[in-house]
Amino acid sequence: MNGFYNVLKSTSMTSSDVVVILRGILRRITGERPKVGHLGTLDPGGAGVLPVAVGSAVKLFDYMLAHTKVYRAEFVFGMTTDTLDSYGAVTDRGAQVTDPDEVISAARSLVGTYGQIPPLYSAKSVDGQRAYDLARKGVDVALKPREVTVYDIVLVSHDGNRFTFDITCSAGTYIRSLARDMAAKLGTVGYMSYIIRMRSGDFTLEGAATLDEIKKDIDSGFCPLERFAATLEDIAILEDKRAAVQNGVVYPITGEEKVLRRIVIGGVPYAVGTIEAGRLKVICKL
Secondary structure: OOEEEEEEEOOOOOHHHHHHHHHHHHHHHHOOOOOEEEOOOOOOOOEEEEEEEEHHHHHHHHHHOOOOEEEEEEEEEOEEEOOOEOOOOEEEEOOOOOOHHHHHHHHHHOOEEEEEOOOOOOOOEEOOEEHHHHHHOOOOOOOOOEEEEEEEEEEEEEEOOEEEEEEEEOOOOOHHHHHHHHHHHOOOOEEEEEEEEEEEOOEEHHHOEOHHHHHHOOOOOEEEHHHHHOOOOEEEEOHHHHHHHHOOOOOEOOOOOOOOEEEEEOOEEEEEEEEEOOEEEEEEEO
């Protein structure tokens, strides 16, 4: 089977755990050994949407990581932890900011593109080692900022120094770091107490299924590659060019590059591909 599972991840497992468990489910039910890989890590303590590619759809990994994400998260101002979430040890305390107008102003100042420093406890690679492994060993690591874009931050609710936001951002944005940076704008410290990913690209909470639901019905939360391809813009190829495309002959074409499209030959869907360096690139066949 080829396509994507929209998995509703719980806080009791890592993203890698989801992949291992889902792979086992598919092997037991189908007897096949499909390739399985998640499309963007969600913190172990985070819940929500975790898209998982299956079969030939894993070839689309690099093209789907860049999709916009939407999170609901609670920030607490006045205390912080070494992990910048509720699972870490308290490392500092500061003023308990409670004024929503001040918080909204600080949030708005972070909308846009800026260089964000990842949390020390993150999966960032430092000289071939994970930052969280170095942090656990007490190694002092200076992580480099990476460019991220925050499209919108909406205050949903607040209770004292606890503020819940809906955050729309680019891939690669660390919401824990956003809590830290927002607190700094407020002249205090802060951390993220919980996070739910509500959307990842076109995958939403409404269409997600738990692993238990998938065990009971293998079609739960599953989008076949053909259905996914039907949502993409088409590249129409004439029938007399079929052999050239199928044989990998260079097919010059213009258009926006590195954007996924459905390749249709002679009116029949053929593959998912893209345009790179002015030529057609077939990624996975339908």
